[in-house]
Amino acid sequence: MIIVTTFNTYAQPALAVDVVILTIKASRLCCALMRRDDVSPGAYALPGGFVHHGQSLDQTVMRVLAEKVKLKGIAFEQLATYGDPARDPRGHVVSVVYLALAPDAEALMFALPEGFRLPEIRVDWPGERGGPASTHFDNEALPLAFDHASILGDTMKRLRGKIDYTNIAFALLPPSFTLRQVQEVHEAILGRPLLKPAFRRKLLDRGILQETGQMETGGAYRPATLYQLIS
């Protein structure tokens, strides 16, 4: 693996982008994973792709989302970069990991090509600690390739730390939503139940929501008011 440039003659690792695509499916936090028998039989991995010369990291993420999972126009942000030479058995690959949030699990499942699964993410570690995460599909553990279990663990920790004071939760919801839906997203990410009154008030007090004037339809029992983000 050799790089030739006018100002850098060192052999360099390859550079890739991996994308953690999250969505809420049946009140569970799930992640799009791709079967990678070429690396290890039965193993699953985050979708990713190499960074081409002259293309930005954001462009590479959009390329991966478009090519691998047929998705366009969803929100994403950078998480961290992993560069251990042993993380990929095939050679030294440095991966910049991005988080992408899909608001519609049904649409995502429909868009995913053959070989993809949308398993639930579970963390065994409590509260403030960290550690690797595991993925389960139909109550069966999906083995993760490379260092992706560790990456998913870091992702969960970051999500849990940011969800209270950023708007990332709303990227997992449709444009208009009920407060209960927002609470479900928070509960799925934090992995514990929250008290309804406290959650409602804290959310409304942030002043980032406004009523759409519409009400939830189709549900049984009392319809909830629909809110949207003020932008």
Added chain:
Amino acid sequence: MIIVTTFNTYAQPALAVDVVILTIKASRLCCALMRRDDVSPGAYALPGGFVHHGQSLDQTVMRVLAEKVKLKGIAFEQLATYGDPARDPRGHVVSVVYLALAPDAEALMFALPEGFRLPEIRVDWPGERGGPASTHFDNEALPLAFDHASILGDTMKRLRGKIDYTNIAFALLPPSFTLRQVQEVHEAILGRPLLKPAFRRKLLDRGILQETGQMETGGAYRPATLYQLIS
């Protein structure tokens, strides 16, 4: 610029590591910068180096710290990765940026080779917002090369967000320190004065400090008790 591997035949950008080395000098937050006349006359930039094949990012950071600024054994952590193709006029270079914290500004100044400066970092944006930062040495602005003004701005935002609930402030202090010194570090990073009683109590209530039994020496006026981190 061409990469040749068994599994990746795309032309790729070069991969580098840049290090934001911070210290507290005269109650101001300062950053080690290197004169880079080769890029733009009179411009300064973060010290950095290319990532060699087979070396981890952490190893690369340690190499940069040892070679460029003659520093060993200081704490560092990853910040973010910048990959815009236009960020380096000489070619496409993706930089993984690290934050390193030096506890002793005097030792750092002594260690820095010719061509380095240790200017103060200033942010023009208030509170929660973000934006680029600028650097000033002897009340004179130092022009920053590449996208390093923007990187320093992001760094400051991250620092301000993390300082309240992590122990990064202590990496800018010697092993034993007074509460006033901790407050000075927080004030330098947050850019605003803090109330002494509230700060003391919040800090002591975290339960991460213990008295060393020793007192500050050499200072005029009443000596403060020295604390150390419980680990």
Added chain:
DNA sequence: TCAAAAGTGTTGATACTACACCCATGG
């Protein structure tokens, strides 16, 4: 004895937790 910094006490305001309760709708 004074200046300066270390360190403590107190009070009012705010935010959060936990629980109880009422409201609206489909069946």
Added chain:
DNA sequence: CCATGGGTGTAGTATCAACACTTTTGA
């Protein structure tokens, strides 16, 4: 009328900002 989830009220507690105050040292 009942079950179910939407939505509100309230009391006790913890947290925090702001200020006043006492203590300890060197000069």
